Amino acid sequence: MTQDSEHRHDMRLTTAAQLERARARTTVLTDAVDDADLIRQHSPLMSPLVWDLAHVGNQEELWLVRDVGGREPLRQDIDKLYDAFRHPRRDRPALPLLGPAEARAYVHEVRDKALDVLDRVRLDERRLVADGFAFGMIVQHEQQHDETMLATHQLRNGPAVLHAPAPPQTRVPVTGEVLVPGGPFTMGTDTEAWALDNERPAHTVDVAAFAIDAAPVTNSRYAEFIADGGYDDPRWWSERGWTHRQKAGLDAPLHWHRDGDGWAYTRFGRTEPVIGDEPVVHVCFFEAQAYAAWAGKRLPTEAEWEKAARFDPATGRSRRYPWGDDDPTPRHANLGQRHLAPAPVGAYPDGASPLGVHQLIGDVWEWVDSGFHGYPGFTVFPYAEYSQVFFGGDYRMLRGGSFGTDAAACRGTFRNWDHPIRRQIFSGFRCARDVTPDAL
Ligand code: AVJ
Ligand code: FE
Numbered sequence: 265m266t267q268d269s270e271h272r273h274d275m276r277l278t279t280a281a282q283l284e285r286a287r288a289r290t291t292v293l294t295d296a297v298d299d300a301d302l303i304r305q306h307s308p309l310m311s312p313l314v315w316d317l318a319h320v321g322n323q324e325e326l327w328l329v330r331d332v333g334g335r336e337p338l339r340q341d342i343d344k345l346y347d348a349f350r351h352p353r354r355d356r357p358a359l360p361l362l363g364p365a366e367a368r369a370y371v372h373e374v375r376d377k378a379l380d381v382l383d384r385v386r387l388d389e390r391r392l393v394a395d396g397f398a399f400g401m402i403v404q405h406e407q408q409h410d411e412t413m414l415a416t417h418q419l420r421n422g423p424a425v426l427h428a429p430a431p432p433q434t435r436v437p438v439t440g441e442v443l444v445p446g447g448p449f450t451m452g453t454d455t456e457a458w459a460l461d462n463e464r465p466a467h468t469v470d471v472a473a474f475a476i477d478a479a480p481v482t483n484s485r486y487a488e489f490i491a492d493g494g495y496d497d498p499r500w501w502s503e504r505g506w507t508h509r510q511k512a513g514l515d516a517p518l519h520w521h522r523d524g525d526g527w528a529y530t531r532f533g534r535t536e537p538v539i540g541d542e543p544v545v546h547v548c549f550f551e552a553q554a555y556a557a558w559a560g561k562r563l564p565t566e567a568e569w570e571k572a573a574r575f576d577p578a579t580g581r582s583r584r585y586p587w588g589d590d591d592p593t594p595r596h597a598n599l600g601q602r603h604l605a606p607a608p609v610g611a612y613p614d615g616a617s618p619l620g621v622h623q624l625i626g627d628v629w630e631w632v633d634s635g636f637h638g639y640p641g642f643t644v645f646p647y648a649e650y651s652q653v654f655f656g657g658d659y660r661m662l663r664g665g666s667f668g669t670d671a672a673a674c675r676g677t678f679r680n681w682d683h684p685i686r687r688q689i690f691s692g693f694r695c696a697r698d699v700t701p702d703a704l
Contacts, residue, residue: 272387279399280382282672286406287375289601289670290320293413296425299364305357306420309688313416314367315346315356316409321371322346324378324402332398333381338373349649378402392646400458400672401646407670414601414668415688417532418519424533431603431667435541435610438479438622443699444568446473449575450582451567452639453677462651463677465641466582469567476564476572477694479609479622480630481555484540486547487527489555490516500557505550508685518546518687532604541608543628543692549660549684552631552693564696566634566661566679573617573624573664574676585676586617586624592671597626600670606692607667626669628692629662629680636661636681658683666690 294302294317302314311319322342329335344350345359362370378399385393392398417426447470453459454466495515498506508514519529520538527538547555556562564572574582583589587596596615598607606627616622624630636651636659644652659681665674668690682689 275387275396276382279396279403280379282403283375283378283382283399283406286403286410286670286672287371289410290317290371290406290413292426293410293417294364294368296417297420301420301422302364303357303361305354306416307688308354309686310412310416310419311353311356312361313413314364315359315361316413316416317364318342318362318367318370319346319348320406320409321367321374323405324371325374327398327402328378328381329374332385332393333377335377335381338377339370342370395457397458398646401460404458404460404673407673410601410670411666411668411673411690414604415690419688420533422533426532426604428602428604431598431605431607432611433608435608436613438610440478441475441697442478442572442619442621443475444471444473444572444575444619445577446471449571449580451570451677453675456584456675456677458672459675459677460650460679461643461645462636462638462679463675464643464645465639467640469571471567471571473699474564474568475697475699476568476621477561477696478620480543480606480628480692480694481552482541482609483527483538483544485559486517486544486555487538487540489558492558494554494558497558500554502550502553504684505553508548508550509554512685514548514551517544517551520546539608541610543606543609543623545606545628545666545690545692546687547631547691547693548687549631549691551687552691553633556693556695559695561695561697563631563633563693566632566663568696569624569630569632569663570676572619572621576618578618583676585615586621587615592625592674597623597665597671598667599626599665599674601668603667605667606690624664625674625676626665627667628664629666629669629690630664631691631693632661632663634661635659636679654681660684662689662691 294313303312305312387393448468450466451469452463452466520527528535529538573586576583592599612623637655662680
């Protein structure tokens with residue numbers, strides 16, 4: 265083999281392995297419950313699990329089998345059922361969906377064809393397949409739905425059906441804030457092969473000096489906010505946030521309940537006392553904002569978050585991840601549903617940024633105070649319905665991934681977004697603060 269064809273051969277193998285890994289996760293999440301549970305809607309915010317399953321297969325059919333492979337459709341008749349724009353989540357249980365056995369057979373058949381396409385397709389003819397992009401996009405799509413399905417599991421009632429070891433409990437002390445120097449840095453990417461369109465292009469952003477918490481806000485700090493009457497004091501809330509807090513009756517993170525003098529939470533069917541030094545999770549943007557105001561701080565902007573995560577002051581360049589350019593390993597971050605909880609603060613010293621900011625990747629998605637827009641020079645690739653149709657909508661960004669996010673769908677540049685009232689996702693936050701020039 266020539267060096268180039270050898271490289272492409274390796275890429276096909278690693279891509280097939282990534283597809284396989286995503287499917288193993290999907291299988292765990294959908295085999296954990298019986299057929300009735302797969303069909304049921306556990307929350308109006310979520311699809312029935314059986315919809316996610318067939319939707320994953322349908323996207324793979326559309327992109328890999330039909331578009332990249334140029335093959336005949338397997339099930340053109342079901343395209344509309346699994347078009348997320350045609351049917352909102354709350355309406356999906358009433359659709360004539362494929363049943364569990366049919367959905368499993370369908371995704372299996374699609375995968376066989378997609379792997380055959382991966383074996384035969386020329387990877388140098390179209391931009392869509394350069395560096396295996398279309399395959400990477402489908403890997404990420406399945407992994408994103410795996411995180412969505414994990415959130416559905418968290419909303420489902422009944423005994424525990426998912427099992428995983430606890431996150432690492434050894435930890436280094438991490439407290440206080442880190443000062444991030446002012447000046448330009450490179451945000452976004454031109455070089456990350458599987459980066460999605462909204463992460464591109466790389467561009468320079470000038471960010472004034474700021475301070476950012478060295479760790480995400482923990483349960484014990486958040487409980488102090490509650491104990492101090494934070495939920496009852498409109499001073500800490502934005503106008504929209506306060507209106508929402510009243511209307512929705514918010515008084516603690518989702519899944520928390522009073523337990524004697526303290527708090528307990530129910531996670532994937534198990535109820536346990538809240539662990540104080542874990543990052544808080546299942547808060548909406550408005551709760552994060554109110555906490556930050558109570559703490560005398562604010563949320564970081566998206567550019568500040570990315571600078572804290574990627575900027576290397578020694579070289580001035582932006583890294584792929586806080587720890588450098590190597591792909592995440594279990595030593596760096598709590599990703600990939602290896603554990604079904606965030607790890608305590610300080611559990612990932614090897615994942616810290618050069619400035620000493622911890623746990624930016626993994627554990628909990630972090631709300632940042634920015635809306636969703638394309639970067640300067642943004643172009644749709646390969647379809648507008650991934651990102652562009654959401655630009656300028658009522659969304660706030662989330663960065664860094666959670667314990668439920670796979671490494672394939674998480675990078676220093678990766679951008680997630682949701683409505684500011686949502687909290688069924690694995691969302692937490694950290695605070696930031698302006699610094700005055702004489703503080704430098
Ligand atoms: C990027 C997580 C907001 O779940 O709505 C899945 C990802 N896009 N299928 C979502 C996505 C199409 C998306 N988020
Ligand atoms: Fe999707």
